[in-house]
Amino acid sequence: MRLNPGRLFAWAVLIAFLLLTIFPFYWMVRTAITPAGDIFTDSTSLVPHHPTMINFWRILGLVDAQTAREAGGSGAKINFLRYTLNSGIYSLVIAGVQTFCCAMAGYAFARLRFPGRDFVFAVLIAALMVPPIFTLLPNFTLVKNLGLIDTFAGMVAPSLLMTPFAVFFLRQFFLSVPREVEEAAVIDGAGRWGIFWRVVMPMSRGPLITIALTTSVWAWKDFLWPLLVGRGEQTRVLTVALGVFLQQSPNTQPDWTGLMAASVLSVLPVLALLVFLGKRLVQSLNFTGIK
Amino acid sequence: MTTSPPLAAPAPPRVTPVVTGKRRRDDRQVAWLFLLPVLIGFAVFYLYPTVRGAWYSLTDYSLLNTPRFVGSDNYADLIKDPKFWDSMKVTAYYVVINIGSQTLIALGLAALMHRLTRSVVLRATLLLPWLVPNVTVGLLWMWLLDANLGFVNHLLNGLGLGTQGFLASPTGALPSIALINTWAYTGYTALLLYAGMLQIPQHLYESAALDGAGELRMFRKITLPLLRPVLALVLVVSLIGSFQIFDTVAVTTAGDPAGATRVIYFYIYQQAFTYFHMGYASAAAMFLVLVLGLLTFVQMRLLRASRSDLA
Numbered sequence: 001m002r003l004n005p006g007r008l009f010a011w012a013v014l015i016a017f018l019l020l021t022i023f024p025f026y027w028m029v030r031t032a033i034t035p036a037g038d039i040f041t042d043s044t045s046l047v048p049h050h051p052t053m054i055n056f057w058r059i060l061g062l063v064d065a066q067t068a069r070e071a072g073g074s075g076a077k078i079n080f081l082r083y084t085l086n087s088g089i090y091s092l093v094i095a096g097v098q099t100f101c102c103a104m105a106g107y108a109f110a111r112l113r114f115p116g117r118d119f120v121f122a123v124l125i126a127a128l129m130v131p132p133i134f135t136l137l138p139n140f141t142l143v144k145n146l147g148l149i150d151t152f153a154g155m156v157a158p159s160l161l162m163t164p165f166a167v168f169f170l171r172q173f174f175l176s177v178p179r180e181v182e183e184a185a186v187i188d189g190a191g192r193w194g195i196f197w198r199v200v201m202p203m204s205r206g207p208l209i210t211i212a213l214t215t216s217v218w219a220w221k222d223f224l225w226p227l228l229v230g231r232g233e234q235t236r237v238l239t240v241a242l243g244v245f246l247q248q249s250p251n252t253q254p255d256w257t258g259l260m261a262a263s264v265l266s267v268l269p270v271l272a273l274l275v276f277l278g279k280r281l282v283q284s285l286n287f288t289g290i291k
Numbered sequence: 292m293t294t295s296p297p298l299a300a301p302a303p304p305r306v307t308p309v310v311t312g313k314r315r316r317d318d319r320q321v322a323w324l325f326l327l328p329v330l331i332g333f334a335v336f337y338l339y340p341t342v343r344g345a346w347y348s349l350t351d352y353s354l355l356n357t358p359r360f361v362g363s364d365n366y367a368d369l370i371k372d373p374k375f376w377d378s379m380k381v382t383a384y385y386v387v388i389n390i391g392s393q394t395l396i397a398l399g400l401a402a403l404m405h406r407l408t409r410s411v412v413l414r415a416t417l418l419l420p421w422l423v424p425n426v427t428v429g430l431l432w433m434w435l436l437d438a439n440l441g442f443v444n445h446l447l448n449g450l451g452l453g454t455q456g457f458l459a460s461p462t463g464a465l466p467s468i469a470l471i472n473t474w475a476y477t478g479y480t481a482l483l484l485y486a487g488m489l490q491i492p493q494h495l496y497e498s499a500a501l502d503g504a505g506e507l508r509m510f511r512k513i514t515l516p517l518l519r520p521v522l523a524l525v526l527v528v529s530l531i532g533s534f535q536i537f538d539t540v541a542v543t544t545a546g547d548p549a550g551a552t553r554v555i556y557f558y559i560y561q562q563a564f565t566y567f568h569m570g571y572a573s574a575a576a577m578f579l580v581l582v583l584g585l586l587t588f589v590q591m592r593l594l595r596a597s598r599s600d601l602a
Contacts, residue, residue, distance in 0.1 A: 014407060017417070018413065022419075101328040105325060107325060112322040113319075115319065123338075127338075129580075131576070133560075134344050137572060141354065157336065192325075223424065223426050242542070254434075259434070263427045267423050267427065282415050282418060285483060285486055
């Protein structure tokens with residue numbers, strides 16, 4: 001298309017939005033590689049005068065307390081390697097198990113015949129209307145009474161097996177799978193499980209990856225539930241650890257260089273996700289959001 | 292929701308012996324096995340807590356005692372609680388700023404993308420803030436808006452506008468948080484709207500261009516009317532999400548200064564886990580269920596009243 005002044009202006013606006021999106025992340029990295037001692041004298045230039053990786057080493061718990069204190073830390077034990085790992089496990093376990101269970105249920109709702117199917121499905125979907133905080137309070141009591149506070153089991157429990165949305169999403173997809181494919185397998189003597197596991201699941205790789213991705217991103221961002229149930233060192237995830245780290249700041253001023261280094265850790269995995277699966281993620285928004 | 296037409300139709304005749312004597316296939320045994328994990332998860336962590344939450348709202352439960360039935364006391368207290376109404380007002384103010392700015396900017400952004408480019412890289416970049424934990428977003432902007440060393444204040448000083456308190460200021464804190472979340476969610480919202488715009492037939496724009504219509508006119512006369520159902524749906528979803536703001540507030544201001552950012556989710560959280568008023572918190576949560584249900588209902592009615600010609 002031709003470039004007229006209007007079009008040029010439109011491009012300029014779009015690029016301005018892009019910069020506005022990216023610049024804060026740039027500033028996060030820029031702060032993370034600034035020595036804590038320089039933060040008062042060197043907080044305006046686009047590139048720090050003395051770039052360093054020390055902030056990363058100290059929040060990952062890779063240097064001794066003395067060195068960490070000298071580099072601007074509070075001296076309190078901090079181990080973001082562990083918290084990042086915890087976040088990763090939390091996300092992957094929930095995404096994997098939940099997707100599998102919801103696929104089974106979605107298939108049953110889409111293809112199997114049994115009394116009460118539409119009613120059960122309607123009840124499940126109605127749960128989408130209940131805001132999470134309402135069920136969160138009693139769920140906390142339940143997990144507490146079971147003695148599962150600060151355990152991995154207690155943390156993953158509420159979202160491990162299902163979310164109404166995942167069941168709904170996968171059911172809608174399974175409805176669109178042509179019946180002929182399954183009928184051929186029936187004639188070959190396959191049972192219901194065989195059809196599901198060997199025929200339908202391999203065909204559905206796209207939507208399964210989409211829902212697993214969405215779920216893992218959701219779990220990666222999750223804050224309130226892990227804050228209530230997994231504050232302990234052993235189960236602490238990245239988001240909770242960031243909050244704790246902010247409160248631990250030694251001086252009147254938060255430990256910004258350390259905090260930004262820790263923030264970078266929470267961005268890196270989703271950045272990797274965008275680089276490798278960005279296309280799928282972007283295109284999946286077409287139907288997870290609207291269809 | 293949808294009851295699918297293909298499933299209502301009678302099953303085709305079968306040759307397998309399993310279905311002898313029955314016209315309709317019945318998979319009840321195997322079906323319950325397929326459903327078992329999801330039904331367990333649903334019963335234990337959705338259904339049971341919903342009933343239990345409703346029950347708590349009628350008791351004096353404090354996490355430590357055995358709940359005792361107190362009738363409608365919690366609700367009566369709630370109605371008289373100025374802090375509760377204050378938190379509703381704060382939330383409404385937040386939602387208006389957040390959803391207003393986010394929807395308008397996202398609409399503009401989506402329209403620009405729709406008319407300029409199909410670049411996947413560009414869309415993926417715009418999605419980045421949405422993928423990052425809200426806690427990280429909150430921290431990052433807390434740093435950028437810092438009164439002494441924050442980049443934004445450096446910029447304002449450079450322009451001769453003077454330092455702003457932002458998150459520390461009683462009047463500035465709530466709009467700051469609302470705009471921080473606008474930054475985080477605009478790209479995502481824009482992508483949803485953009486996906487809706489892609490469904491509009493291209494030839495409409497081509498013939499409008501032949502008739503000499505400009506871009507702004509096309510936006511008003513083609514894009515906006517045909518996008519309305521998608522726009523309404525996106526609005527409902529983001530409105531409900533916006534009402535449930537918590538993470539950003541918890542990290543940046545914790546309800547301060549002086550309750551200026553104490554949104555309803557944070558108020559319920561405080562009542563339940565700082566003061567252990569579990570029964571009271573449940574009553575407040577119940578109220579939120581009603582408000583959100585009402586909003587959804589109203590929005591859906593509006594949506595139905597304005598079906599697009601494409602639907």
